[in-house]
Amino acid sequence: MATIKDIAEKAGVSISTVSRVLNYDETLNVPDETKQKVFEAAEELDYIVKEKKKRKKKLNIGVYYSYSIEEELADTYYLYVRVAIEKEIASKNQKRRTVTAEDTEESLKNVDGIICLGTFNRQMVKKIEGFHKPVVFVDSSPDESKFDSVVINFERATRKVLDYLSGMQHRKIAFIGGHETDAQGNSVDDIRKRLYERYMKELGLYREEYVKIGEYNPKFGYTLLKELLALTEPPTAVFVANDSLAVGCYKAANELGLKVPEDISIVGFNDLATTKYMVPPLTTVRLYMEFMGETAVSLMMERIETEREICKMVTIPTKLIERESCKPPREA
Numbered sequence: 573m574a575t576i577k578d579i580a581e582k583a584g585v586s587i588s589t590v591s592r593v594l595n596y597d598e599t600l601n602v603p604d605e606t607k608q609k610v611f612e613a614a615e616e617l618d619y620i621v622k623e624k625k626k627r628k629k630k631l632n633i634g635v636y637y638s639y640s641i642e643e644e645l646a647d648t649y650y651l652y653v654r655v656a657i658e659k660e661i662a663s664k665n666q667k668r669r670t671v672t673a674e675d676t677e678e679s680l681k682n683v684d685g686i687i688c689l690g691t692f693n694r695q696m697v698k699k700i701e702g703f704h705k706p707v708v709f710v711d712s713s714p715d716e717s718k719f720d721s722v723v724i725n726f727e728r729a730t731r732k733v734l735d736y737l738s739g740m741q742h743r744k745i746a747f748i749g750g751h752e753t754d755a756q757g758n759s760v761d762d763i764r765k766r767l768y769e770r771y772m773k774e775l776g777l778y779r780e781e782y783v784k785i786g787e788y789n790p791k792f793g794y795t796l797l798k799e800l801l802a803l804t805e806p807p808t809a810v811f812v813a814n815d816s817l818a819v820g821c822y823k824a825a826n827e828l829g830l831k832v833p834e835d836i837s838i839v840g841f842n843d844l845a846t847t848k849y850m851v852p853p854l855t856t857v858r859l860y861m862e863f864m865g866e867t868a869v870s871l872m873m874e875r876i877e878t879e880r881e882i883c884k885m886v887t888i889p890t891k892l893i894e895r896e897s898c899k900p901p902r903e904a
Contacts, residue, residue, distance in 0.1 A: 582613040590614075633661055633872060634683040636671035636700070638690025647750075647788035647814055649842050649861065650690065653710060656865025657687055664869065677703050685872045688712075706875045710868045713885055720875055721885045722868045729857050729890040730767040730811075733839050736855075736892060737809045738775065740900045742837065745772065746782035746807035748796045748817055764813050764841070782807055793820025801828055801836070808901035809837035815844045818854055818897075837898035852896035864888050 576594075580587045585606060592600040593610040635657060637650070644651045661668045671686055673696070680686075685706035692700065697714045700707055706720070713721035737745050747769075749762040765783065772778035781803060786792030793812060797820065800807055812818045818840035825832050832838055832852060840847060840856035847854040867886050874880065 578617055579610060579613045582617065583609040585610060630665065630667055631684045631873060631876060632667040632669055632682055633869070634669050634671040634680060634686040634705070635661075636686055636688045638688070638692055638696075643788075647816055648844060649814060649859065650711075652844075652861040653689060653865050656862040657689065657710070657868055658865075660866045660869040664873065666869075666873070673699075675703075680705065684876050687868050687872055689868075706872065708868050708872045708875070710864060716883055716885045718883065720871045720883050722864050722871065723885065723887055724859060724864075724890060725887050726763050727767055729841075729892075730764050731771065732890070732892045733811050733841075733857060734768065734771045736894075737811065737837065737839065737898065740809075740837070740898065742809040742901055743777055744779075744782070744805065744807040744809070744901070745777070746784065746800050746810040747813075748784045748786070748793060748800075748810055748821070749813040750786055750788040750792065750817070762813055764811075768811065788814050789816050790820035790823070793817035794824045795820070797821040797824040797836075798828070801825070801830070807836070808903075809839070809898065811839050811841075813841055815840040815842045815847050815854065815856055818847070818856070819850070822850060833897050833899040834902075837901075839898060843893055847893075848895065850897075855895045855897045856893055858891040858893050860888055860890075 576587050576590050580590045583590065583606075589600070589602060589606070590610055593602070593607050594614065635654075637654060639650055644654070658668060669683055671680065671683070680703050683705060685708070686700065686703065687708045687710060688700060689710040691712055692709070692714060694714075701718065709719050709721040711723065713719070713723050734745065747765060749765045751761065762785070765785065769778060769783065782800065784796035784799060786796050793816065797810065800810065801824070810821065812821060818838055821838050822832060825836055830836055838854065840854050841859075842861075843856045843858035847856050867888065871884060871886065
C-alpha cells in the first residue's frame with residue numbers, strides 16, 4: 573500500500589504538505605494546482621486516508637444496588653431492572669463487577685464506569701462522585717449536571733391514575749405506599765405520595781386518613797387496606813404504589829366480603845407479569861423495566877467510548893393498562 577512518502581515523491585511536494593492536503597487543512601496556503609497533484613498522485617497510488625479510530629476494549633462496568641435481596645424479592649420492580657442491566661452487559665460482551673458501600677476509589681481503579689440502581693442519599697452520592705468514574709443512575713437523578721440518569725416520569729404516571737379514577741367520579745380516593753430505603757438503610761418518602769397529596773388538595777378532596785404507608789409487599793397491602801375500609805367513610809378507590817401491595821389489597825377485600833371493583837376500585841403500579849391473571853385482572857401502570865436496564869447500559873457505553881462531557885437524562889414513559897379492577901362508585 574502506498575505511503576504518504578510515496579505520494580510526496582510522486583507529487584513533488586513535502587510529506588507534511590501531503591498530510592495537510594489529504595486531511596483538508598484549511599490553514600494550508602498552497603496553490604490549487606499543488607493540491608490537485610497530491611490528490612491525483614494519491615488516486616494513482618491507490619492511497620486510502622484512514623480515520624484514526626480508538627481501539628475498542630472490553631469494558632468493566634460496575635453495578636451498585638442500593639437495596640437488599642429481601643427488598644428485591646418483596647418488590648420485584650428492582651429485580652426486573654437489575655436482571656435487564658446484567659443481561660444487557662452480558663449481551664454486549666462486557667465485563668460486570670458488583671460495587672458495594674465498602675468500595676473505594678483505589679478498589680475500583682479497573683472499573684470503567686458505574687451503574688447505580690435504587691435510592692442513594694447525599695452522603696452516598698458524594699462518595700460515588702469521589703470514585704471519579706462515569707456514572708449512570710437508574711430510577712433516580714441526584715444531580716443531572718454531574719451524572720447520566722434513566723428515570724420514570726412519576727408525576728405524569730400518578731396524574732394518569734388519579735385522572736382515571738376521578739374521571740369515573742371517585743371522590744374518596746386513598747393511597748397506599750411504602751418507604752424506600754437508600755444504600756445505608758435510611759428511609760426515603762415515596763414521590764408518588766407527595767404527588768397524590770398535591771393532586772387531591774388541588775381538587776379539594778385530600779383526607780389525611782386516606783394515606784397509608786408501610787412496606788412494598790402484600791402483607792402491608794392487606795393490613796393497610798383493612799385499616800382504610802374500617803374508617804367511618806371508607807374510600808371507594810385506592811391507588812397502590814406497586815402490584816405486590818395490590819395482591820394484599822385483594823386478599824383484604826375478599827376477607828371482608830367486598831368485591832373488586834364493585835365495592836372498591838384498585839389501581840396498581842409496575843404491571844408485573846402476574847397482574848393480568850389476578851381475579852379480576854388488575855388495572856395498573858406499566859413500567860418498561862427491561863428497556864430501562866438496556867438504556868442504562870447503552871448510556872454508560874456511549875459515555876465511556878465517546879468521552880462525552882455533557883450529561884444526559886433519559887425519561888422512560890409509562891402506560892396506564894386498563895383491565896377490570898376499577899369502575900364508578902355505587903353512589904356516583
